[in-house]
Amino acid sequence: MGMRIGELARRTGVTTRALRYYEEQGLLAPERSDSGQRRYAEAAVDRVRVIRELLSAGLSSKTIAELTPCVIDGRATPELLDRLAVERDRIGRHLADLARTRDRLDSVIAGAAATLHTGAPCRQDTAA
Amino acid sequence: MGMRIGELARRTGVTTRALRYYEEQGLLAPERSDSGQRRYAEAAVDRVRVIRELLSAGLSSKTIAELTPCVIDGRATPELLDRLAVERDRIGRHLADLARTRDRLDSVIAGAAATLHTGAPCRQDTAA
DNA sequence: CTAAAAGGTGACGTTGACGTCAAAGGCAAG
DNA sequence: CTTGCCTTTGACGTCAACGTCACCTTTTAG
Numbered sequence A, B: 001m002g003m004r005i006g007e008l009a010r011r012t013g014v015t016t017r018a019l020r021y022y023e024e025q026g027l028l029a030p031e032r033s034d035s036g037q038r039r040y041a042e043a044a045v046d047r048v049r050v051i052r053e054l055l056s057a058g059l060s061s062k063t064i065a066e067l068t069p070c071v072i073d074g075r076a077t078p079e080l081l082d083r084l085a086v087e088r089d090r091i092g093r094h095l096a097d098l099a100r101t102r103d104r105l106d107s108v109i110a111g112a113a114a115t116l117h118t119g120a121p122c123r124q125d126t127a128a
Numbered sequence C: 001c002t003a004a005a006a007g008g009t010g011a012c013g014t015t016g017a018c019g020t021c022a023a024a025g026g027c028a029a030g
Numbered sequence D: 001c002t003t004g005c006c007t008t009t010g011a012c013g014t015c016a017a018c019g020t021c022a023c024c025t026t027t028t029a030g
Helices: A005-012 A016-024 A043-056 A061-071 A078-118 B005-012 B016-024 B043-056 B061-071 B078-118
Strands: none
Touching: A005 A016, A005 A043, A016 A043, A043 A061, A043 B078, A061 A078, A061 B078, A078 B043, A078 B061, A078 B078, B005 B016, B005 B043, B016 B043, B043 B061, B061 B078
């Protein structure tokens, strides 16, 4: 009749503390055993992964909670679709920024590596 | 003889508080006027933008401070190059994760939009 | 010169996603 | 029954990147 919190933690790689926190934020709603222990369905494993993915993408737990009916349960309203599109666009912009940053780091690394190989100072102050 | 903190703030779009914080973290080192006011060179504008870019990419101010000699001043050591490569790879992984997340959001949006248009329930519970 | 705007240094407050600890109850093994 | 691990709730701690406030000095406008 469902796994307990420790097993879900092991299977998702998140701590029990985090799982309780997600519940507190309205992201999970496990059943309870007679003695009050949380019982998670199999689907909770995927659900936690989605949560982690969205958190990692920069959404707040509050935002995720609001979008959950749409993303997880497949229920959509025009308003939720709008919020979703907003977040997707935000991610898109961040994506572009990140790509530029990475390319610049690549350039710096390439240039510096060349500098190290030739032993030549690359862009150093030559005068006092 | 350089701009004062307010002008740098306006030109970079960050608050004066943030600029003082960056200095406290060793990311900026402006000159001081006789009366003790900070005087920034023109180069500080670009410098602040790089700082913001790296912060936005998930680097801590401490990490940025350590990498500054390499990224900003063009001075490289093998160790700094390693740290740089580590950060670039981290950004690369985050980039891939973000792209997947965005694509999934796109799918959700597309599916939900279709659902709304047809008025058909997409993946709803049909039984009680 | 005087008032307003800008700058300086503390120092405490904030926010989000948990970490950590305490006290107490539940659960299978021997 | 006891040992030992798992779970519960509650509450305080953490950390980074600033926000905000107080109080004082400097610079600028008129």
